[in-house]
Amino acid sequence: MRSFSEYNPVVITVYIFSVTGIAMFCNYPLLIGMTFLGGLLYYIVRNGRSHWRSHIFFFMLFIVLAAANPLVSHNGVTILFVMNDNPVTLEALLYGINSAAMIVGVLYWFRNFTQIMTSEKLLYVTGALSPKLSLVLSMSLRFVPMFHRQSENVSDAQKAMGLFKEDNVIDDVRGKMRIFSIIITWALENGIITADSMAARGFGTGKRSHFTNFRFRRGDIIFLLTDLALLGICVAAIAGHFLELDFYPKIKGSEIGAEAIAGAAAYGLLVLLPVIIETEASLRWRYLKSKI
Amino acid sequence: MEILKVENMRFTYPDCTAPALEDISFSVSRGEFTVLCGATGSGKSTLLRMLKRELTPLGERAGGVYFKGQPLNELSERISASAIGFVMQKPEQQIVTDKVWHELAFGLENLGVPKSDIARRVAEMASYFGIGPWYDRDVAELSGGQKQLLNLAAVLVMQPELLILDEPTAQLDPIAAADFIATLKRLNQDFGITIIIAEHRLEDVIPTGDRLMVMEKGHLIADGRPEQVIAGLRGRRDILCGMPSAARLFTELGAEGSCPLTVREGREFIESSYLNNIRSLPAKEKSAPSEPALEFKEIYFRYTRDSKDILKGLDLRINRGELFCILGGNGSGKTTSLKAAAGLIKPYSGIIKVFGKKLKEYKNRSLYRNCLAMLPQDVQTVFLKNSVREELEECGADPEKLPYDISGLLDMHPYDLSGGEQQLAALAKVLAADPELLLLDEPTKGLDAASKMKMISVLENLKQEGMTIVAVTHDVEFAAMCADRCAMFFDGQIVSAGTPDNFFSENSFYTTAASRMTRGYYDNAVTVEAIAELCRRNGGKDERNKE
Numbered sequence: 001m002r003s004f005s006e007y008n009p010v011v012i013t014v015y016i017f018s019v020t021g022i023a024m025f026c027n028y029p030l031l032i033g034m035t036f037l038g039g040l041l042y043y044i045v046r047n048g049r050s051h052w053r054s055h056i057f058f059f060m061l062f063i064v065l066a067a068a069n070p071l072v073s074h075n076g077v078t079i080l081f082v083m084n085d086n087p088v089t090l091e092a093l094l095y096g097i098n099s100a101a102m103i104v105g106v107l108y109w110f111r112n113f114t115q116i117m118t119s120e121k122l123l124y125v126t127g128a129l130s131p132k133l134s135l136v137l138s139m140s141l142r143f144v145p146m147f148h149r150q151s152e153n154v155s156d157a158q159k160a161m162g163l164f165k166e167d168n169v170i171d172d173v174r175g176k177m178r179i180f181s182i183i184i185t186w187a188l189e190n191g192i193i194t195a196d197s198m199a200a201r202g203f204g205t206g207k208r209s210h211f212t213n214f215r216f217r218r219g220d221i222i223f224l225l226t227d228l229a230l231l232g233i234c235v236a237a238i239a240g241h242f243l244e245l246d247f248y249p250k251i252k253g254s255e256i257g258a259e260a261i262a263g264a265a266a267y268g269l270l271v272l273l274p275v276i277i278e279t280e281a282s283l284r285w286r287y288l289k290s291k292i
Numbered sequence: 293m294e295i296l297k298v299e300n301m302r303f304t305y306p307d308c309t310a311p312a313l314e315d316i317s318f319s320v321s322r323g324e325f326t327v328l329c330g331a332t333g334s335g336k337s338t339l340l341r342m343l344k345r346e347l348t349p350l351g352e353r354a355g356g357v358y359f360k361g362q363p364l365n366e367l368s369e370r371i372s373a374s375a376i377g378f379v380m381q382k383p384e385q386q387i388v389t390d391k392v393w394h395e396l397a398f399g400l401e402n403l404g405v406p407k408s409d410i411a412r413r414v415a416e417m418a419s420y421f422g423i424g425p426w427y428d429r430d431v432a433e434l435s436g437g438q439k440q441l442l443n444l445a446a447v448l449v450m451q452p453e454l455l456i457l458d459e460p461t462a463q464l465d466p467i468a469a470a471d472f473i474a475t476l477k478r479l480n481q482d483f484g485i486t487i488i489i490a491e492h493r494l495e496d497v498i499p500t501g502d503r504l505m506v507m508e509k510g511h512l513i514a515d516g517r518p519e520q521v522i523a524g525l526r527g528r529r530d531i532l533c534g535m536p537s538a539a540r541l542f543t544e545l546g547a548e549g550s551c552p553l554t555v556r557e558g559r560e561f562i563e564s565s566y567l568n569n570i571r572s573l574p575a576k577e578k579s580a581p582s583e584p585a586l587e588f589k590e591i592y593f594r595y596t597r598d599s600k601d602i603l604k605g606l607d608l609r610i611n612r613g614e615l616f617c618i619l620g621g622n623g624s625g626k627t628t629s630l631k632a633a634a635g636l637i638k639p640y641s642g643i644i645k646v647f648g649k650k651l652k653e654y655k656n657r658s659l660y661r662n663c664l665a666m667l668p669q670d671v672q673t674v675f676l677k678n679s680v681r682e683e684l685e686e687c688g689a690d691p692e693k694l695p696y697d698i699s700g701l702l703d704m705h706p707y708d709l710s711g712g713e714q715q716l717a718a719l720a721k722v723l724a725a726d727p728e729l730l731l732l733d734e735p736t737k738g739l740d741a742a743s744k745m746k747m748i749s750v751l752e753n754l755k756q757e758g759m760t761i762v763a764v765t766h767d768v769e770f771a772a773m774c775a776d777r778c779a780m781f782f783d784g785q786i787v788s789a790g791t792p793d794n795f796f797s798e799n800s801f802y803t804t805a806a807s808r809m810t811r812g813y814y815d816n817a818v819t820v821e822a823i824a825e826l827c828r829r830n831g832g833k834d835e836r837n838k839e
Contacts (some may be wrong), residue, residue, distance in 0.1 A: 202403050
């Protein structure tokens with residue numbers, strides 16, 4: 001009874017890349033539509049009605065991307081109207097809408113992904129690849145905000161001592177430059193202490209192991225297998241040219257057979273997995289809570 | 293059993309003629325708690341670093357260090373890293389990773405310990421130190437005391453047999469520092485870990501230790517049980533000024549017998565040896581309140597719209613020519629009020645006046661010209677150049693005109709100075725703006741006793757010249773010695789204020805060790821000097837018996 005975000009980060013990463021991978025390498029409008037709706041639905045399930053500003057941003061992006069293609073590309077046989085001696089075609093318009101839906105859909109998925117993947121989870125995933133890389137990331141995650149805080153402190157200190165003597169831009173910029181240069185010195189100075197502290201605790205004495213708070217549970221394995229199975233069916237359908245559509249010069253799709261239906265259904269299920277898990281978890285939790 | 297032995301150690305840094313350490317020999321038995329003290333630059337840090345192979349500085353060395361009978365540089369890398377733990381002074385800079393749990397696991401990861409073992413040892417350590425509630429937080433969110441505790445836990449998770457600490461509490465407030473020392477004591481008693489600690493703040497740590505070593509100019513000048521060492525140092529005021537109040541009183545009075553170390557022992561010593569017919573010294577003459585230099589009227593402040601108030605209706609008036617100390621716990625809003633006075637943050641309600649003029653009316657940063665200056669807590673933030681001379685030239689300060697002498701420091705890099713020297717150099721820079729109102733945030737943080745005395749005399753000189761000084765501090769001894777008035781900050785406002793004598797003798801917990809020693813026996817005695825004077829005037833009990 002975990003929500004999707006609490007699954008093992010490796011599983012979540014594999015999942016996100018399967019969904020977005022299909023969307024990016026196949027332009028079949030049905031699959032694109034599923035990507036878009038699935039991403040949007042999960043985003044709404046996670047965030048409720050807040051974040052309407054980001055929806056507006058995505059909507060604007062969608063309009064711009066969809067309109068750009070027919071204005072630039074004049075392929076296609078069905079002419080809708082002529083603008084500045086250039087024909088605007090139906091095919092180009094549909095192609096534009098399809099690509100826009102793909103891009104915005106994938107953006108929604110990545111938005112979900114960044115909300116779920118905290119720094120700690122990212123480190124866990126990179127740590128599985130290389131413990132050293134993960135350590136470097138962890139140190140920089142700490143260092144960047146520290147650098148920022150220190151430069152604010154220095155700036156405050158200088159201000160209260162009257163370093164910025166005049167209230168003008170040039171003096172301000174000059175002050176900022178001096179602060180930047182001393183902050184570099186400060187960072188190097190700090191680096192020596194950190195390096196000492198690392199050496200004192202045996203850094204570099206041998207092969208590092210990698211400690212994490214995450215485990216692979218039964219649910220993770222089931223989810224991973226389901227994900228891979230659905231992905232397999234869908235990839236098979238695409239590779240067998242059962243889910244294909246040409247926009248130019250005239251819209252022409254492959255014939256809809258059992259394989260195409262199976263592929264699309266598999267992808268549909270794949271896209272809905274997080275929402276299903278989320279709903280199941282909240283229903284189960286409501287039931288369990290009623291018994292407390 | 294002997295765990296560590298140092299034989300005839302001599303060490304010279306490259307490009308130096310005089311050795312940093314010379315002729316040092318001692319041995320430490322298992323389970324001993326050793327305190328190492330000495331003025332800044334006496335070689336404490338160098339000596340401690342010689343005991344941890346990974347941190348040994350480069351230079352010319354002679355003599356040997358043996359860990360459990362084996363020469364230090366013949367230990368295997370893993371044993372050397374894990375069996376000898378080292379905690380340094382700066383809490384923030386020692387931390388390597390971004391999460392508390394990852395920091396705890398860091399050392400074990402380096403040794404390649406399997407994941408399941410790390411999980412157990414980290415869990416054990418987190419429970420022992422009460423780290424549980426902040427186990428999965430970002431290290432940036434922790435307070436200084438928590439950070440230092442984390443550093444200690446991150447070393448202990450490797451199960452060291454010898455723990456070396458180089459001024460671990462210098463950057464902490466007194467309460468966090470006392471907690472830290474108490475934790476060390478517990479580790480020493482519960483697990484028999486051998487501890488060697490160098491410290492400036494000796495009030496708490498000396499009574500905890502079994503042994504006291506004193507260093508001076510690279511030599512070990514005293515070594516033994518604390519009470520014997522202190523008794524033997526009689527007459528060495530420069531070293532004694534950092535010792536516990538009871539011990540200072542004892543040596544000040546030139547008493548005989550066993551030297552008291554704790555407040556309890558000090559109290560017994562006074563009550564058994566001295567009369568209390570004269571209960572207090574004549575009160576100092578109060579100067580009439582002059583015009584105000586800094587006024588807060590109903591100040592409210594919060595950092596963000598939805599956070600809680602940090603300043604809650606602060607009302608405070610500081611008179612011209614006063615040295616005013618603001619005391620109080622962490623997070624009570626002391627530093628925030630200072631920042632508000634310096635115009636670095638804007639209260640959402642209330643009025644702040646500097647020399648009778650509203651802060652808003654100081655247009656075009658005129659506030660910072662010949663009027664007000666602030667020295668921040670982290671003095672490193674004051675420096676921008678590569679040498680002290682350049683720093684002073686930059687802001688137009690003349691080293692000749694300073695009320696103290698820093699000519700010896702002019703060609704050094706500001707970051708290479710000791711804590712006390714950094715404070716003085718930063719103060720020189722701040723004074724260049726020729727302020728009439730000086731705001732100081734923790735001016736005694738990380739200073740050894742001698743530098744602290746120097747700081748006090750510098751501030752008193754400045755006050756003589758008519759400067760108004762407001763200092764935010766945790767250091768009750770400092771406030772008792774130099775303040776004209778003190779105030780206690782709590783929960784965003786001032787709860788009490790008064791002259792140090794009244795203020796500290798009315799407080800029963802937040803007060804000086806001297807005041808705690810004489811509560812109910814003498815009145816209004818809050819410094820060791822005052823008690824010594826009272827004791828002398830009253831005379832000893834023995835003398836009367838003899839008559």
